[in-house]
Amino acid sequence: MDVKTVCIIGGTGFVGRHVANRLVEQGYRVRVLTRRWYRGRDLLPLPRLQLIEADVHDERELVRHLGGCDAVINLAGILNERRGARGEDFRQVHVELPQRVLEAARRAGVPRYLHMGALGASPEAPSGYLRTKGEGEQRVLASDPQEVAVTSYRPSVIFGAGDHSLSRLAGLARLAPGILLLPSPAARLQPVYVGDVARALVAALEDFYSAGRAYELCGPRVYTLRELVAYVIELRGLRRRVVGLPAALSRLSARLLGALPGRPLTLDNYRSTEVPSCCQEDGLAELGIRATPLEAVAPAYLGREGRQSRYQEARQEAGR
Numbered sequence: 001m002d003v004k005t006v007c008i009i010g011g012t013g014f015v016g017r018h019v020a021n022r023l024v025e026q027g028y029r030v031r032v033l034t035r036r037w038y039r040g041r042d043l044l045p046l047p048r049l050q051l052i053e054a055d056v057h058d059e060r061e062l063v064r065h066l067g068g069c070d071a072v073i074n075l076a077g078i079l080n081e082r083r084g085a086r087g088e089d090f091r092q093v094h095v096e097l098p099q100r101v102l103e104a105a106r107r108a109g110v111p112r113y114l115h116m117g118a119l120g121a122s123p124e125a126p127s128g129y130l131r132t133k134g135e136g137e138q139r140v141l142a143s144d145p146q147e148v149a150v151t152s153y154r155p156s157v158i159f160g161a162g163d164h165s166l167s168r169l170a171g172l173a174r175l176a177p178g179i180l181l182l183p184s185p186a187a188r189l190q191p192v193y194v195g196d197v198a199r200a201l202v203a204a205l206e207d208f209y210s211a212g213r214a215y216e217l218c219g220p221r222v223y224t225l226r227e228l229v230a231y232v233i234e235l236r237g238l239r240r241r242v243v244g245l246p247a248a249l250s251r252l253s254a255r256l257l258g259a260l261p262g263r264p265l266t267l268d269n270y271r272s273t274e275v276p277s278c279c280q281e282d283g284l285a286e287l288g289i290r291a292t293p294l295e296a297v298a299p300a301y302l303g304r305e306g307r308q309s310r311y312q313e314a315r316q317e318a319g320r
């Protein structure tokens with residue numbers, strides 16, 4: 001398939017920026033659709049990149065902007081709902097939006113759709129995030145490949161400069177007064193590098209065999225959350241004692257933290273940690289990509305000397 005112009009939804013986010021950069025590097029033209037133009041303004045210096053403000057939930061607008069694209073990549077996702085929502089926000093972004101994008105792609109004659117799911121997502125999962133991610137993925141993978149060929153990705157937690165995960169842990173560790181009370185300390189994760197995720201997406205664009213498939217994306221090593229936190233604390237040069245909370249106290253702290261401004265942890269986030277975020281299959285290897293170890297990348301952006309680290313932490317703390 002000769003892909004030239006790629007449209008991205010959710011292209012202003014952490015993963016989206018890396019994907020947009022990778023596409024441009026590889027010679028593609030990129031069209032980023034965003035609900036708020038200013039969120040992506042720093043992408044504008046990229047050559048061959050167009051930033052378009054659009055209501056991505058409006059199918060007619062989608063059809064118009066997808067016209068002329070050879071592929072669409074949907075990276076839209078939310079980790080938390082608005083206060084008071086009872087599943088409708090997750091449903092809108094993770095189930096209804098992907099269906100709308102798929103339908104718009106079909107109507108606009110876009111033959112390829114890459115979808116971002118999440119590891120552990122399934123309609124039976126314990127959290128609203130994972131349940132709706134699972135349902136959305138099932139629906140788009142059912143697409144007729146003769147009309148729109150869909151490939152989905154199921155990453156574990158994604159790390160890299162500008163991430164939401166390790167930078168947030170670093171921020172929490174910095175704020176903790178000597179002792180860090182850690183919910184879900186035994187949760188298992190297999191962090192994957194954002195650069196590898198971007199490569200996996202771009203690699204599949206021109207690979208027919210990936211149509212109709214879902215790829216699990218993980219790094220080379222499984223960590224417990226406690227191990228990850230200890231590593232981040234070490235990188236930041238902090239002195240903190242990490243005390244793991246048992247399940248009942250983890251739930252309670254998630255409820256309390258979910259009520260704070262910026263919502264550092266919610267009950268739904270806590271429920272997501274009940275599902276191990278570890279791969280059964282090596283999707284990166286299948287796409288010819290060698291997974292980058294966490295230790296090769298994290299010191300540059302989280303380490304004491306990391307120029308971005310304090311800025312990232314401040315943003316995480318402010319919920320931005």
Ligand SMILES: NC(=O)c1ccc[n+]([C@@H]2O[C@H](COP(=O)([O-])OP(=O)(O)OC[C@H]3O[C@@H](n4cnc5c(N)ncnc54)[C@H](OP(=O)(O)O)[C@@H]3O)[C@@H](O)[C@H]2O)c1
Binds near residue numbers: 010
């Ligand atoms: N980061 C991870 O560790 C991780 C792990 C597993 C899976 N994922 C999945 O990977 C994807 C990208 O993650 P990310 O870390 O890059 O997230 P992010 O930085 O929060 O960016 C998410 C993007 O989603 C769009 N979005 C947010 N709320 C939306 C809404 N209500 N309607 C439409 N679009 C909305 C935003 O686009 P605009 O504001 O520009 O419209 C934003 O650019 C998500 O689907 C996420 O669930 C991420």
